[in-house]
Amino acid sequence: MRIIADLHIHSRYARATSKNSDLEGLSEWAKIKGISLLATGDFTHPEWFGYLRNNLEDLGNGIYKYRDIHYVIGGEISLIYERDGKTKKMHVVLLCPSFETAEQISELLGKFGNLSEDGRPTLKMDPMELIDAVDSVSKDIFVILAHIWTPWFSVFGSKSGVDSIEEAFGEKSERIGALETGLSSDTKMNWMVSRIDKYALVSNSDAHSPQKLGREANLLELEKLNYMNLAEAIKNKKGIVKTYEFYPEEGKYHYDGHRNCGVVMSPEEAEKNKNICPVCRRKLTIGVMHRVYDLADREYSYTPGGAPGFQYIVPLSKVISKALKVGETSQRVNEEYFRLIRYFGNEFSVYEADEEKLRLACSPEIADSIIRVNKGNIYWNPGYDGVFGDFSFEKKAEDRKNQKSLLDF
Ligand SMILES: [Zn+2]
Numbered sequence: 443m444r445i446i447a448d449l450h451i452h453s454r455y456a457r458a459t460s461k462n463s464d465l466e467g468l469s470e471w472a473k474i475k476g477i478s479l480l481a482t483g484d485f486t487h488p489e490w491f492g493y494l495r496n497n498l499e500d501l502g503n504g505i506y507k508y509r510d511i512h513y514v515i516g517g518e519i520s521l522i523y524e525r526d527g528k529t530k531k532m533h534v535v536l537l538c539p540s541f542e543t544a545e546q547i548s549e550l551l552g553k554f555g556n557l558s559e560d561g562r563p564t565l566k567m568d569p570m571e572l573i574d575a576v577d578s579v580s581k582d583i584f585v586i587l588a589h590i591w592t593p594w595f596s597v598f599g600s601k602s603g604v605d606s607i608e609e610a611f612g613e614k615s616e617r618i619g620a621l622e623t624g625l626s627s628d629t630k631m632n633w634m635v636s637r638i639d640k641y642a643l644v645s646n647s648d649a650h651s652p653q654k655l656g657r658e659a660n661l662l663e664l665e666k667l668n669y670m671n672l673a674e675a676i677k678n679k680k681g682i683v684k685t686y687e688f689y690p691e692e693g694k695y696h697y698d699g700h701r702n703c704g705v706v707m708s709p710e711e712a713e714k715n716k717n718i719c720p721v722c723r724r725k726l727t728i729g730v731m732h733r734v735y736d737l738a739d740r741e742y743s744y745t746p747g748g749a750p751g752f753q754y755i756v757p758l759s760k761v762i763s764k765a766l767k768v769g770e771t772s773q774r775v776n777e778e779y780f781r782l783i784r785y786f787g788n789e790f791s792v793y794e795a796d797e798e799k800l801r802l803a804c805s806p807e808i809a810d811s812i813i814r815v816n817k818g819n820i821y822w823n824p825g826y827d828g829v830f831g832d833f834s835f836e837k838k839a840e841d842r843k844n845q846k847s848l849l850d851f
């Protein structure tokens with residue numbers, strides 16, 4: 443069976459999340475998007491955990507159900523640790539085979555930080571210590587390193603990371619089940635770095651509201667949907683048909699820059715400036731593309747044999763908004779969005795539809811826009827230092843307000 447899975451999301455108990463991120467809201471939007479398997483997110487949070495336990499139907503194989511949507515118990519934690527006298531930070535997603543194992547690992551993690559203050563708790567804990575704790579509960583707990591390139595909280599982050607998985611995890615690296623590419627890098631960028639070849643690459647939404655579910659996701663082929671099949675299919679890569687990816691330029695840490703100074707630069711430009719901001723003279727926030735280039739030993743054109751493929755997607759409401767030249771939250775976009783969802787069944791079916799079907803179902807300007815986005819025939823202002831990237835259909839992409847390029851200095 444083929445399913446679309448989103449394995450890293452947050453509940454209403456994590457910071458800066460929608461109050462609609464409960465099983466009701468998440469299940470409703472998973473259906474609209476076409477996702478059949480969601481991770482619960484935030485299982486370490488005591489209140490959310492109790493709510494999940496009371497409301498999810500247990501299918502007895504590590505998979506749970508609410509309405510039509512399947513769930514696996516998962517959550518993200520933030521580790522603070524030291525390497526070579528420097529403070530490092532990393533986000534890690536754990537998937538658990540049962541409520542019992544989830545409860546046991548939470549009990550251990552609770553010794554390293556306060557699990558109640560945030561759905562994604564901050565723990566003073568070494569990555570190797572984490573693996574020891576996980577293994578002492580169950581070898582079946584699945585470990586995903588989250589958004590591995592983002593600057594502040596990731597294994598390779600420019601502000602927070604190390605240069606190899608081994609540096610963080612040592613011999614325990616083999617317990618890493620998958621690496622999450624994050625919104626600001628795509629699969630091809632990750633293929634440039636041979637040291638991570640052996641790891642499966644996954645894509646998830648990291649959604650903080652139900653509407654954002656599936657902005658990145660995985661298409662999986664499983665013989666049967668149960669926890670052990672899921673874990674195995676991802677770790678050995680054989681069950682990953684493809685991942686759905688943001689254009690990396692859309693991610694908010696793709697390029698280098700300073701948000702407050704209005705400075706954005708490609709890695710090459712930043713290098714020429716010795717990575718110093720021309721406005722405030724402080725170090726630039728080095729983005730994902732730059733970090734990938736630093737660790738890369740291959741060209742962007744390299745494609746490894748046998749690796750699962752990927753497909754770029756842009757959120758449909760955003761494409762409709764650009765096509766109609768009205769705001770993304772406007773009534774017209776909303777009406778058009780739900781008309782297409784009714785026609786195609788869900789949002790992922792729109793991404794999978796061929797040109798002919800799109801032209802039948804959509805107005806000419808919307809069909810054209812979706813087709814152009816699918817083909818990558820669009821122009822990007824890349825994201826940087828926490829600012830999301832944006833695209834345009836016209837060649838001369840509109841400059842961001844206050845955005846300065848190197849030419850201005
Ligand atoms: Zn995170």
Ligand SMILES: [Zn+2]
Nearest residue numbers: 700703719722
């Ligand atoms: Zn600056």
